[in-house]
Every structure is written in structure tokens, then in C-alpha cells.
Amino acid sequence: MKPIGITELFNYINSLIKTDPLLTQISVEGEITEIRINNQQTYFNISDGKSILECIIFNRSQLSYEGDLEVGLHVVINGNLLVYPKKSRIELVVRSIEAQGAGLLSNKFKQLVEDLAKQGYFDAKSKKKIPQYPESIGVLTSHRGAAIKDILSVLERRWPLANVVAYHTQVQGLHSVEEITQGITYLDQLSLDVIIIARGGGSNEDLSVFNDKIIAEAIFKAGTPIISAIGHEIDYSVADLVADKRVATPTEAAEVATPLLDTVKRDLDEKYLRIHQVIEERLHLETLTSTLKYNRFENNNPIDQINGYKTDLAHFYKYLKYYTNKIYLENRKNIDFIEIKLQNFNQQKTLDQGYTLILDENRNIVSSLKGLNEKEFVYIRFADGEGKYKFELVDEEL
Amino acid sequence: MKKSNYEVKVEQFENIISKLESGQVSLDESVLLYEEGIKLYNELSSILDNYQQKIEYITLSNQKEKGDQGE
Numbered sequence: 124m125k126p127i128g129i130t131e132l133f134n135y136i137n138s139l140i141k142t143d144p145l146l147t148q149i150s151v152e153g154e155i156t157e158i159r160i161n162n163q164q165t166y167f168n169i170s171d172g173k174s175i176l177e178c179i180i181f182n183r184s185q186l187s188y189e190g191d192l193e194v195g196l197h198v199v200i201n202g203n204l205l206v207y208p209k210k211s212r213i214e215l216v217v218r219s220i221e222a223q224g225a226g227l228l229s230n231k232f233k234q235l236v237e238d239l240a241k242q243g244y245f246d247a248k249s250k251k252k253i254p255q256y257p258e259s260i261g262v263l264t265s266h267r268g269a270a271i272k273d274i275l276s277v278l279e280r281r282w283p284l285a286n287v288v289a290y291h292t293q294v295q296g297l298h299s300v301e302e303i304t305q306g307i308t309y310l311d312q313l314s315l316d317v318i319i320i321a322r323g324g325g326s327n328e329d330l331s332v333f334n335d336k337i338i339a340e341a342i343f344k345a346g347t348p349i350i351s352a353i354g355h356e357i358d359y360s361v362a363d364l365v366a367d368k369r370v371a372t373p374t375e376a377a378e379v380a381t382p383l384l385d386t387v388k389r390d391l392d393e394k395y396l397r398i399h400q401v402i403e404e405r406l407h408l409e410t411l412t413s414t415l416k417y418n419r420f421e422n423n424n425p426i427d428q429i430n431g432y433k434t435d436l437a438h439f440y441k442y443l444k445y446y447t448n449k450i451y452l453e454n455r456k457n458i459d460f461i462e463i464k465l466q467n468f469n470q471q472k473t474l475d476q477g478y479t480l481i482l483d484e485n486r487n488i489v490s491s492l493k494g495l496n497e498k499e500f501v502y503i504r505f506a507d508g509e510g511k512y513k514f515e516l517v518d519e520e521l
Numbered sequence: 522m523k524k525s526n527y528e529v530k531v532e533q534f535e536n537i538i539s540k541l542e543s544g545q546v547s548l549d550e551s552v553l554l555y556e557e558g559i560k561l562y563n564e565l566s567s568i569l570d571n572y573q574q575k576i577e578y579i580t581l582s583n584q585k586e587k588g589d590q591g592e
Binding site (some may be wrong): 284402 | 538
């Protein structure tokens with residue numbers, strides 16, 4: 124048989140669908156599990172709990188349905204099937220929607236959320252703080268999707284210091300709950316600083332696997348802070364609610380988990396400046412204080428007092444000298460007077476005993492023979508008076 | 522929650538600066554704190570300068586197989 128081209132194959136399948144009365148005008152019921160809006164087009168999945176069917180609304184405004192599409196809504200959809208050749212995917216092109224109220228999956232989800240809420244799984248007080256400067260980061264996701272690439276590139280750009288442990292797990296399929304739980308437990312026992320749980324990023328991945336109680340328990344019991352990037356703004360899973368921090372995209376998860384290196388460096392430099400500034404100010408202040416203290420000390424220098432005492436002392440000394448001298452002179456005069464008196468008194472006593480005094484022309488006492496021969500007269504003093512006598516040597520005694 | 526080495530050190534650094542800024546420490550103590558602060562700054566700088574991001578891929582072999590089938 125001659126091989127045919129892929130496009131030809133899809134064209135053939137689509138032509139078969141178009142001629143099949145059931146498939147061109149089909150009515151399917153299910154519960155909305157995920158919604159994505161892109162410009163005019165709305166994509167959503169419906170599920171019966173086992174299988175998922177992708178639906179597409181090409182132009183919302185042409186649709187008669189007025190209500191809001193939301194996750195958990197049970198709907199009946201009329202439309203035709205189409206195989207999308209670029210993705211090898213079967214899609215239901217929506218012509219009309221009929222809402223049937225909240226679906227079974229949604230009710231199960233609500234019940235689980237309520238149960239876990241009662242057990243305190245979502246309490247703010249049990250949320251662990253995401254560390255500011257992680258040294259080790261665990262990433263739990265499929266290594267096939269875009270999520271792991273996005274996360275690693277953000278980590279590399281923002282915070283290249285941390286070691287990253289990337290744990291591969293499938294996020295869809297029979298064993299995915301078990302694998303995700305194992306992955307959380309494994310990463311948790313590594314004592315990392317933070318764990319990111321992300322969906323692979325493929326649009327056909329279902330987040331309902333993360334609405335499992337076992338996964339919720341594993342996240343809740345983990346000692347490591349966990350950031351989840353499983354759902355998105357309008358659609359989230361139980362795991363998102365239990366996680367310590369919930370973000371919309373894997374990129375955001377990596378951003379929340381890490382600081383920006385440049386900012387950290389700038390902060391550190393600012394701190395460096397602050398510590399310099401504060402010590403300089405302190406030293407300046409201390410210098411100023413000690414200068415003031417020195418001035419106070421100097422102002423109270425005892426040298427002035429000492430100089431004062433010295434001047435006083437000098438005065439006192441002068442005064443003392445003057446008066447001492449005065450007293451001395453007075454006493455001296457008295458003593459001289461007494462001495463003269465005493466002398467005279469002694470002389471008189473000698474004269475009374477019969478001795479005489481010979482005085483020269485100047486009335487000085489002559490006590491030696493020398494020069495006496497030349498004298499023409501002398502005074503002789505007796506006890507009862509003195510007289511002037513002519514003097515002549517008769518014989519010289521040897 | 523355990524704190525990373527960097528977080529602990531940067532907290533210590535911040536505490537030292539706050540203490541110094543409060544002016545409640547003696548001059549001797551402030552000089553010691555300053556010395557300690559500069560030491561921490563150098564350590565923190567060298568941590569930041571020493572980029573060492575290492576990526577370790579953990580894939581348990583049986584899980585990898587299941588993954589190959591599953592996706």
C-alpha cells in the first residue's frame with residue numbers, strides 16, 4: 124500500500140467525521156475542569172472523571188449561552204467533532220451550551236476542600252514562611268514541560284547561588300498521585316530551603332490530579348516551605364490551597380522563591396555604607412565629647428590657684444622679711460646701748476680699784492708703749508675724773 | 522523553619538548595625554561590633570560572588586519508565 128501524507132490523513136479523518144451524522148451533530152455532557160481564554164476563542168475541558176474532552180468556542184459572541192463558564196459546572200454541549208492536525212487532537216467545536224448546575228467532580232472537590240478546611244489545612248498560621256535567601260531549592264515537576272525550563276532559567280538569572288534538585292514526576296496518569304506524593308516526601312527529607320511544585324505546562328495536562336487528599340496531606344505534613352504553581356488565576360487545585368504559597372505560573376514560583384541577586388548585592392552595599400557611617404559618626408561624637416571633657420578639665424586646671432598661692436606667699440615672705448629686719452634692728456639698738464652701758468660700768472669698777480686709763484689727744488685708750496714717746500700730752504682718767512697732763516719720757520724701761 | 526546560612530548572617534549583620542545605630546553600646550563594644558560587621562560583610566560578599574548553582578536531576582528509574590508511558 125502506498126504511504127500517504129500526514130495532512131492527507133487528517134483531511135481524510137475530518138472528511139469521515141463530516142459525513143457521520145452522529146459526529147457532526149453530537150451532544151456530550153461533562154463537568155468543566157479547566158478554562159483558557161485566548162482573544163475571541165475560549166478553550167475548556169469537560170470530564171466525566173475518567174476521560175477528558177477538549178472543547179473550543181471560536182467566537183463567544185456568536186454563542187447563545189449567556190452564563191459564565193466556570194470550573195465545576197456540569198454542562199451539555201452541542202457541536203461537531205474536529206481533529207486538529209497540528210496537535211493530533213480531537214476537539215469538540217461548541218455550537219451551544221446548556222448548564223446543568225454543579226457537577227459531581229465539583230461536589231467532590233467542594234467536599235474535600237471543606238474537610239481539609241475543618242482540619243486546618245488552609246490555616247494561615249500553619250503556612251510556613253518562604254525563606255528570603257534559599258541555598259537549596261527543590262523543583263517537583265515533569266522534566267518534559269516548559270515549566271522546568273522556565274523555573275531553571277529564572278533561578279539562574281535571579282539567584283545563581285542556590286543548588287537545585289529537580290525531581291521528575293509525571294503529573295497525569297494512573298500513578299501520578301503516588302509519584303507526586305513520593306516526590307514531595309523525597310524532596311522534604313533532603314532538608315531543602317524551599318520546594319516548588321509546578322505543572323509541566325502542557326495545555327492538555329489536567330490539574331484534577333492535584334485535588335487528591337493524599338497529595339494535600341503530603342504537602343501539609345512537609346517540613347519544607349512549599350510554593351505551588353499548579354492552577355492559575357481562575358482555576359486552582361486543593362494542592363494550591365494547602366501549599367504555603369500559591370502562584371499562577373512556574374516563572375512566578377521561581378521569582379517568589381528567590382531574591383534578585385542584584386538587589387541583594389545593593390542591599391548589602393547599603394548596609395556596608397551604613398555600618399561605616401555609623402562607626403564614623405560614633406567616633407566623631409566620641410572625639411567631640413572627649414574634646415569638651417578636656418576643655419572642662421583644662422578650665423579647672425589648678426595652675427591659676429597655684430599661681431595665686433605663690434603670689435600670696437611672695438607677699439607674705441616680703442612682709443616677714445621686713446618686719447623681722449625691723450625687730451632685729453630695734454633689738455640690736457637696745458643691745459648696743461646696753462653693751463655701751465655695761466662697758467662703761469666695767470671701766471668705772473676698774474678705775475675704782477685704783478687703775479687709771481691713759482687716753483691720747485683723740486681720747487682713744489692707749490694700750491701700748493709704741494708711739495707714746497712722741498706724744499706731748501695725754502689724758503689720764505681716774506675714778507673721780509680726768510685731766511690733761513704734759514707728757515715727757517724720763518727713762519725707758521727694758 | 523530552618524534558616525539559610527546567608528539569611529542568618531545577613532540578620533546578624535543587620536542586628537549589629539541596629540545596635541550601633543541605637544548608640545546604646547560602649548565605644549569599646551562598638552569597635553568590636555564594627556569589626557564583626559565587616560567580617561560578616563566580607564563573608565556575605567564572598568557568598569554572593571561565589572555563584573555555584575548546581576542542578577541535580579532526581580529521577581527514580583521506575584518512575585522514569587512510568588513517566589515515559591504516561592505522558
